[in-house]
Amino acid sequence: MEQTMQQRRDEILAKKAKLAELKYQRELRRQTAASRQSQGSPSDLAQPTPSRADKTRDLDMLLKGIVGERPGSTGPGSPAGGRSTRPTSVISAGQLSSDNEIPPYSSGGGMVDREMQTLSIAPLATVFEFDAEPKKEIITYSKGVQTSTEWSRSKSRGAGDSGSERDESPTRTSKANKRLSRRQKERDEEIRMSLRKEIEEEIKAAQQSSLDAGAGATGSKENFPFKTLTNEELNAVQSSDDFANFVERSTKVLERALDQQYDILADYALGGVDVDEEDEGYGSSGGKKGRRIKEIAQFWDERWSKKRMISDLGFSTKFPELVLASYTKNPSAPHDPDGLIQVWNLHMHDRPEYIFHAQSDVLTAKFSPFHPNLIIGGAYSGQVLLWDTRAKSAPVQKTPLTGSGHTHPVYSLDIVGTQNANNIISCSTDGVVCGWTVDMLSQPQEFLELTSPPPAKTEDMAPTCIAFPQSDPTYFLAGTEEGSIYPCHRYDRAGAKAGVDGRVKYAGHAAPVMSLDFHPARGQIDLGDLVLSASVDWSVKLWKVKPPAATGPSNPTAPGTSANVVEPLLSIPREDLVYDVRWSPVKPSVFALVDGSGSLEIWDVNVDVEVPVQKISPSDAKRGAFASMPSGLGYMNRSLNKLTWERNEGRRIAVGGMDGVVTVFEVGAELGGEVRGEEWSGVKRLVTRLETVGEVNGK
């Protein structure tokens, strides 16, 4: 026992001694290392040798081994990074500071290392953990949200949604919340209940009214959720401008919708559809299919057209379905405006699209070809008037009733020029011709007085109509009451002064010239010098006018002597007064005329120069102003004053007259529409033939 005890004691002692020796050696090594470093550092200041660095590293390792590595302080990857950086840092520390500062420094390096690690991981963890805590705070927010959902719930309840799902949501909230919102909830419940009740009632009422027609009268009363108007409200609404404008707009739309003839839902497989109209020869007119003429619309308004005569007609250039008619006064209605223009729409049969007024009879009117909204007119008072379809019924502009403009009735006017530079040229029966700009009607831009050239007994000239050629807006023809037609210049030019050119006179008519029309000349051959004139001497005449520039040289007679009288190329006698004649805007050989017997005649000079290809009278479908008058005046009431072609297609003609009814006809393909080349040359040949005949006759 003792032996073993002794042995153990010895062993312990030996171990102690060993430990002490180890301690001593360690102490010694530390001292030597420190001294070695302090010695070595000055020798190589900036560049430590790798061996020395290794040694110091070893030392560090040792130190670490002694002090004991903090567990988990170094990760497997970090020493590698640390090793590369540490030597320099240690040496620089050595350069600057004393020996004993090294251990804390190195441990400081370890601290840095550790800190870097914590920085890289810990923040993530803490942020993650901290998030959970604010969650509790969010509950208060959710409380706020819940109140708002409760609002929306009561709202959506109105839409008839079942609230069962939402009823659960309050139970999820905390008890405190519950307690707080209990009162509110009770209130909500009340609202909800009442809403539910209302909805149920509504549904019940709706079902009742839809199912039970008999009881619907009472059911609809409850069902109808909208307020009803009292008499006062109703009157206020009905007299408001809003209502008037709405009715104006919407009834127009409605009438157009109702007047739409074609049924787009037509099923041709069902039932026998009538034989196509084009297959049957047209009753009264007969003839070939392509030359048929058909009445498509009549316009007359009980309120406004009554006892008025149509003084002019015109199609809109922009909207081919619109046709305007100007009217004279209604002698039996002194309180209505004397002058009237109605714009009719081919798609709205019973009512004008627009109504315009004037204080004096409107004698002529037309759409401005350069501005689709503007309508210009000439009045019996001598005023030139301008209406705008965007404005009210009164003219937006009018010329003053002073000496600077017209003081006599304006029976004829035209707009000449181009899109950007155009003028209104108006002509009154005292021979005054004025030029106006559309922007300013307060004063004429041009003022010209037409006087009869010398051979006439009096200087006075009474032009009834003027006409401009397509090509030249500075030159025009004026038809007069005595029957002659004179060329006129707007401006002074070589060989001729502004005004009537006395050297040429187109004589032929024995009575007032009612209408003049230049050939529209839109084709391959220029026929722009052909003019048609209509007169109350029961004839229509075709003229070939001399170009204005050539009148001087070609005229051998000296100025002041008798004029060079030009005979018509062709004179077509008719059976009645001819009030108006117009070339077709597309067909070079076709023209139309209206006469005192109420007939519209279509002529094609390529076909025949002695009889019209078509003759038709407006039907009596609309009761005109004279419809109820005794039949003794029968021929009077049918008289047609004016006609106009639709300019774009040349398929429609509008006519109107004494009875105030506007009638629109549509002509067949041979009288309007596509034009063939030979038609132009045909007219040209005819003109040459007529010219030679004329020359032969003259000589």
Place this chain on the structure above:
Amino acid sequence: MAQNAPEETLALLARISQKPGVQSTLVISRENGAIVRTSGLISNSSTANPNSTLPASLENAPDSYSNGRKESGIHSAEDVASIVWSFVGAAGILVDGLDKEDEVKLLRLRTKKNELVIIPDPKFILVAIHDTPPA
């Protein structure tokens, strides 16, 4: 355009209602569906004149009209007004869904028996019920 006096404005509506084929017309307020004017529709409250204004008051007894309605197939103005009003609303939602900046201008609703032409305006709605052309 003529600035029409109220009676002329109403005459325009009367004209529409007298056009051949037109069964009934109705003007309702866009805002709340209140009936402003009606013709050709039996109303709970209006008197015999079909073109008269319609102050729909609650105290009138509607019983006398029940039989007539059943036989002729004419609906009560309130029925038509509420149905059309909601129809216009639905159409508005449809158009809104397609294009936010668009707007309903005209509704033509063809049925087997007739056609409804509905013209919505910012403040009013005009409705006409008319016979379709025989096809």
